[in-house]
Amino acid sequence: METLLIKNAQVVRADNQLSQTDVLIRGNKISEMAPKLVVKADRVLDAGGHLLTPGLVDVHVHFREPGFEYKETIHTGSQAAARGGFTTVLAMPNVKPVPSTEQTLRNLQARNVKEGIVHIEQYAAISANLTDPKINDLKKLAAAGAIAFTNDGKGVQTAATMKDAMQAAVAVDRPLVAHVEDDSLIKGGVMNAGKRAAELGLPGMDPLAESAQLARDLVLAKVTGVHYHVAHLSTAESVALVRMAKQAGVKVTAEVSPHHLLLDETAIDGDNAMFKMNPPLRTPADRSAVLAGLLDGTIDMVATDHAPHSKEEKDRSFVGAAFGITGIETSFQLLYTHLVRPGLVTLAQLLSWMVTKPVAAFKLSAPTKVAVGERADLALFDLDQAHTISADEFASKGQNTPFIGQTVYGQTLATIVDGKLVYQTQA
Structure with missing residues (x-):
């Protein structure tokens, strides 16, 4: 069973404060979470202190x-x-x-x-x-x-x-x-x-x-x-x-x-x-x-x-x-x-x-929190870096939006579905 270790992530607590955590994914589930995990994993993703949320x-x-x-x-x-x-x-x-x-x-x-x-x-x-x-x-x-x-x-x-x-x-x-x-x-x-x-x-x-x-x-x-x-x-x-x-x-x-x-x-x-x-x-x-x-x-x-x-x-x-x-x-x-x-x-x-x-x-099976035992559908966002929306960056075939040219925060750094990394920005 493949393992993915996410290091140095921030998650939102119930009181709307952020707390740092490492997250170990085994297969398609979150198996361990702690401020610092020392484990071997098939793949390591350094979150760099950025926000990790449920997908x-x-x-x-x-x-x-x-x-x-x-x-x-x-x-x-x-x-x-x-x-x-x-x-x-x-x-x-x-x-x-x-x-x-x-x-x-x-x-x-x-x-x-x-x-x-x-x-x-x-x-x-x-x-x-x-x-x-x-x-x-x-x-x-x-x-x-x-x-x-x-x-x-x-x-x-x-x-x-x-x-x-x-x-x-x-x-x-x-x-x-x-x-x-x-x-x-x-x-x-x-x-x-x-x-x-x-x-x-x-x-x-x-x-x-x-x-x-x-x-x-x-x-x-x-x-x-x-x-x-x-x-x-x-x-x-x-x-x-x-x-x-x-x-x-x-x-x-x-x-x-x-x-x-x-x-x-x-x-x-x-x-x-x-x-x-x-x-x-x-x-x-x-x-x-x-x-x-x-x-x-x-x-x-x-x-x-x-x-x-x-x-x-x-x-x-x-x-x-x-x-x-x-x-x-x-x-x-x-x-x-x-x-x-x-x-x-x-x-x-x-x-x-x-x-x-x-x-x-809609009574969906998707996870609503980042927690042990939950399905590993996750997203990692950069809340600090400004980014200008550009028509040539879209994965969609459609570029039809009036928001092109706007400067925003919160770009997606990585997306994980069933424990697999399906999207990651180029380093």
Whole structure:
């Protein structure tokens, strides 16, 4: 059994203080921890006093394979995840073919295992092609190992379909994840409707498209008792609705993406499709509301919505470009830089939103602490050295992010999955 000894690491204690430790990994488990271990190991990694955490968990990624490998593949997506410090990800089903049947799901799971270098859990679709009003056989999909169900990228347009899906998800004890968007309120919009869209002369997306469908779903979730998870929450109204639903006993969890925490529509500097995403960047008041919701527990976790596209798909006007930005390689770094370093949140809080809460909500087997007996899924971060994000450094095929050129702290130095070093920066 191979052994890996990590020397001179810092881990976050429960009181948010750092303590130094050595960590011995035997096989895929942490077998010993002490301030100073004197043991022989097959491999030694000197952490140099840097931060060692449980591997990050992202419940919302798009790896594009099969069907859209020109944007991303399972292999490049998982490499990007490792470079960001993530060891477990949940992959969305908007690929081709959509995992709507037991066989298509098993085929995709086999690809995930073969091509991925991190743990990849797979969502199955609620309905065929993500749009069919009739739901799939969720019982068979759950038996085949679907982690949860979603039609991400499409809002479920009818209440009847959503109610059927919720009842089926309850029967198999799986979460139902919703991209909340009422198509009748979008009307060709490409950014948030309002003052900034008018200034730029771009068609706006009514923010009610999100909150109106969310309100419908929360009523249905209360009646059915489903674990209902809201993807990429972005408006103040939506935060208020989830807050009320939680107080009313609805079994609801919610995620927010880093870009909705750090940017709003005032950042859009012209007809620049790097800022085009769905849901779109909202108002400064919305951005304040989602941060407040994260801080008070209304929003449970951060998820990147990593959405790579080709250069050709983003080098266009807002109107013709694809929706979405990459995020898995920069999320921890951006949030550490803009939230933890200024003292707005603690490092322990950030790790709770990026590890503990996702694991709990989706009942994952991923570790939530660096401790003896835990699976050795770990990430090592440099919190002290400044780094400027560059387009040519990404492991992802996608370079579509407005954060290129920003200076951040918290670069990933190494990522370990099942006790194996899957990513390490060049010395």
